[in-house]
Amino acid sequence: MSTPQPVLELDRINAFYGASHILFDMSFQVYKGRTLALLGRNGAGKSTTMKAIMGVVPIRSGEIRHEGRRVNGAAPHVMAHRGIGLVPEDRQIFPRHTVDDNLRIAAKPGLSGRADWTLDNIYDAFPILAPMRGRNAGMMSGGEQQLLSMARCLMGNPDLILLDEPSEGLAPIIVQEIGRLIRKLRGTGVTIVIAEQNMHFCLGISEDAVVIDKGQIVYRGTIEDLRGNEEITSRYLAI
DSSP: OOOOOOSEEEEEEEEEETTEEEEEEEEEEEOTTOEEEEEOOTTSSHHHHHHHHHTSSOEEEEEEEETTEEOTTOOHHHHHHTTEEEEOTTOOOOTTSBHHHHHHHTOOOOTTSOOOOOHHHHHHHOTTTGGGTTSBGGGSOHHHHHHHHHHHHHTTOOSEEEEESTTTTOOHHHHHHHHHHHHHHHTTTOEEEEEESOHHHHTTTOSEEEEEETTEEEEEEEHHHHHTOHHHHHHHSOO
């Protein structure tokens, strides 16, 4: 039986902010239909990793491959057209536009022409948003804006979704809703990378885990094995 090829592969990437070296030889693989938790404390380099994948932060060396193709230097819109969707940690919704407008702006078919996510399907999957469709996004709570950011990403019908700190600072009821949505997405066969500080949020959502500290990988394996690894969890995670 042949070894499956990763959908996304980071191979010894190094990234900088100015003269500051942020990511050090970052290497991991993400496989089709699986969910990987990229875990680490605040400032570990999780968001930089997500931005490097999307081409927002340029890498100095190493390779990023998507579906086996080298994508170093590709612009963010090129990565989006390749079927990768990013839900950024700061949401970046359009505050003066309505919920409906925010969703329509992002609508496009997927790479293969697939259009599973329509407005009707979004409002079915995100019932909290349905009664707000005519509300300006800037009038929503932080948790509601997070849900809108996720919904907007899905309107692009991505095959690979990058979720950057989806649960950070949100009310427990919104965190539960985000967990429910991620489990629903997993059932559709989409591939997901979740950058998180909270390992417990990722249990039952992710199969695989990578833990980073100061821009370097300190653990790579399954999330179940990570849960039993007290040395790593106590030293590098907010438990």
